[in-house]
Amino acid sequence: MASKVLIVGDGDAGTIMANKLRFHTDIKDVEITVVGNSKEHYFKPDGVHISFSMIDYKRSVKPTEFLFNYGVNYVRDEVTRIDVADKTVSTKSGRNLDYDYLIIATGDRFTPEDIPGYETDAKHFYDLPHALELQKEIKSFKGGKIVIGQASIPIMCPPAPYEFTFLLEEYLNFHGLKDKTEIHYIYPLNRVFTIPNVSDFVAKRMEERGIITHTLFNVESVDPKNKKIQSLEGESINYDLLVLIPPHRGQKVITDSGLADDSGYIDVDKYKLNYKDYDNVFAIGDATNLPVSKAGATAHFQSMYLSNRIASETSGNIYNELYEGDVACTTVTGYEKGVTLYFNYNKPPKAKFDSKLDYFLKWQSADTFFSSMVRGVA
């Protein structure tokens, strides 16, 4: 009888995982089902470019159900409960799905409600509706004070706030607005990025471009009436335009199912990705509290590891490899400039120079993603 693999979540992590596992296993041996409720799959890294009208958003969106390879069953439904003791996943429409292997890839969610005043005035580019709203704001911007940053840690795609900042500076220069604008960049730690090596690189670029930085700035509230942002540390900054990445937490279903830490994330073994003592329950992507970036690039490497492991185990072999925290991502550092970072648990990234080639790698990444990566080919 075929082993049943159930993947909860149809975002980057769930889709890549399903398609990779399909490549590595025979339909007779492994039945793969994905359950999720997305109609469209949005390539989130394009949000930065969409904000500056640099690409047409239509290239960044594909219908979810067409992204699964032949032999992957897709169930469009909302998961309401995961019971790992009973090996059952329940859905809103009343389905009860069982499994031999469960992979939780539910991602995370925005919680703007955690910051008083946020929803009235703050803008961001982390989903398509907000990126399009920000696009309008930027098009009509005539100069003033822009504050950019993230409300708290962790967030998806940690480099995105600095990518946005660098592109904004180029945009203002190009449109003759730089002299009429102050750019302020805020960050929760006592540097401008989590990883010290990359932080030094980014801080140097920011200084060269006249971007004013405020570190150890954990956002406590937004005052839309007075156009002011307040930090937990007692600092406040006025703004004309506020671009603030909202706080994130894990999905509610993870908390409701008793699988979450107090931020809603799943605690998994950092080398094997399995949940607690369950050797058939795993979590990947943004749903975990692993000490790696929350990014599609992370989910990609985790899916490579886990698909190989499950393929090996379901065919009766022993798999001794470990996931070592690998992530590789290309980030924008300006117009026609980018940098590729590769790192894992033991090797921090080295950001030494930015190049045009890296920028074009990033520019092409939606096409690469939809044609090969999400299909499990790359």
Add this chain to the structure above:
Amino acid sequence: MDVKPDRVIDARGSYCPGPLMELIKAYKQAKVGEIISVYSTDAGTKKDAPAWISKSGQELVGVFDRNGYYEIVMKKVK
């Protein structure tokens, strides 16, 4: 150290900025006057946590090298 913490956060095994974020979370929940202690195996916490405590105007009670981990102790004063 003879001060007894009101809250202890065991963030050992968690990497930067995890321990600092846990400390900030505990600070938000604590009342003025409470003493919070964070355990960390990440060397960066030794620098990051005192920097945050100082910037936010709280009191750094001490940074202690324990057996294989650090303990950073703060008092919420406002």
